[in-house]
Amino acid sequence: MKTMRKFGLGLAALLMPAAAFAQDTSAPDIEMWRLDCGTMILSDIGPFSDGHLYDGETGTMTVGCYVIRNGDRYLLWDAGLSGQMLGTSVTQWIFTLSLDRTIADQLGDIGLTPENITFLGLSHYHDDHIGQASDFAASTLLMNRRDIAAVRDQEMPSAQAALAPWISGDAESVDFGRDHDVFGDGSVMILSMPGHTPGHSALLVRLPETGPVLLTGDLYHFREQIENYGVPVFNTDRADTLASFERFLQIDQALEAMIVIQHDPGDIERLPAFPESAR
Numbered sequence: 229m230k231t232m233r234k235f236g237l238g239l240a241a242l243l244m245p246a247a248a249f250a251q252d253t254s255a256p257d258i259e260m261w262r263l264d265c266g267t268m269i270l271s272d273i274g275p276f277s278d279g280h281l282y283d284g285e286t287g288t289m290t291v292g293c294y295v296i297r298n299g300d301r302y303l304l305w306d307a308g309l310s311g312q313m314l315g316t317s318v319t320q321w322i323f324t325l326s327l328d329r330t331i332a333d334q335l336g337d338i339g340l341t342p343e344n345i346t347f348l349g350l351s352h353y354h355d356d357h358i359g360q361a362s363d364f365a366a367s368t369l370l371m372n373r374r375d376i377a378a379v380r381d382q383e384m385p386s387a388q389a390a391l392a393p394w395i396s397g398d399a400e401s402v403d404f405g406r407d408h409d410v411f412g413d414g415s416v417m418i419l420s421m422p423g424h425t426p427g428h429s430a431l432l433v434r435l436p437e438t439g440p441v442l443l444t445g446d447l448y449h450f451r452e453q454i455e456n457y458g459v460p461v462f463n464t465d466r467a468d469t470l471a472s473f474e475r476f477l478q479i480d481q482a483l484e485a486m487i488v489i490q491h492d493p494g495d496i497e498r499l500p501a502f503p504e505s506a507r
C-alpha cells in the first residue's frame with residue numbers, strides 16, 4: 229500500500245507543470261462564517277426515523293447557512309427559509325418555522341452584498357435550503373444535476389419558483405452528477421450523498437487552522453442519527469441514504485474532520501459565533 233502511494237505521487241510529479249508546485253507552497257486563503265437562516269420547532273420528530281426510533285418526541289432544529297471565502301471568491305452553502313417568513317411564524321405539518329434575519333442582511337455585517345457571492349451551493353431542493361436562493365440570481369448555481377432535474381420535471385411549485393432563474397436557463401449553473409471541486413483547488417468539495425433527495429450533497433471545507441469541516445446538508449438532522457442510523461420516512465431512497473452514511477463517516481475518520489450537522493442546535497457552537505469566522 230505504501231509503495232503504491234509513493235508511485236502515485238511520483239507519477240503526479242512527472243505530469244504536473246512546474247507552476248503547479250509554485251502555487252502549492254501557499255495554502256488557499258480560506259475562512260467560513262455560519263449564518264442564522266431560521267428556526268424550526270417540531271411537534272413530532274417521529275417522521276425522522278422510518279424505524280420508529282423517535283416516535284412521540286418533539287424537537288427544535290436550527291437552519292444554518294454558511295459563507296466560505298477563498299481568496300476573493302465566495303460560496304454561499306444553502307439558502308435557508310424564505311425571506312417572506314421574516315418576523316412571522318408559519319406552521320406547516322409538524323414544523324413551525326420562523327426567520328429573524330435574511331441572508332442578505334447578515335452579509336452586510338461582514339461587508340458583503342449578494343453580488344459578492346460567486347457560487348450558490350445547495351445541498352438539495354427542500355424549501356428550508358433554497359428559501360432565499362432567488363436573492364442570489366447573479367451567482368452561479370452549484371447543485372447536483374439529479375436534484376435540478378427533479379425540480380424541473382416533478383410537481384414542486386415552491387422549489388420551481390425559488391430556483392426559477394436557473395431552471396429557466398437565465399442564470400448560470402454548473403452541471404455535475406458526483407462530487408464537485410468548488411474553487412478548483414480541492415479546498416472546498418461538494419460531496420455526493422444521495423438518499424435524502426436523488427442529488428443530495430454534503431460539503432467538505434478544508435480550513436487552514438481549524439482543519440477539515442464536514443457540513444452535513446440533511447444527511448443527518450441531529451446527532452442521534454449518527455449513532456442509531458435514523459432514516460427519515462420522507463427520504464427518496466433508503467439504501468442510498470445508508471450508503472451515504474457509510475461514505476460520510478469513512479471520510480470523517482480518514483480526514484479526522486469535524487462534523488457540523490446543519491439542523492442541530494447543539495452544533496452551532498462548533499463554529500465561531502457570527503460575525504466571527506472560522507479560519
Ligand SMILES: [Zn+2]
Pocket residue numbers: 354356357446491
Ligand atoms: Zn433541511
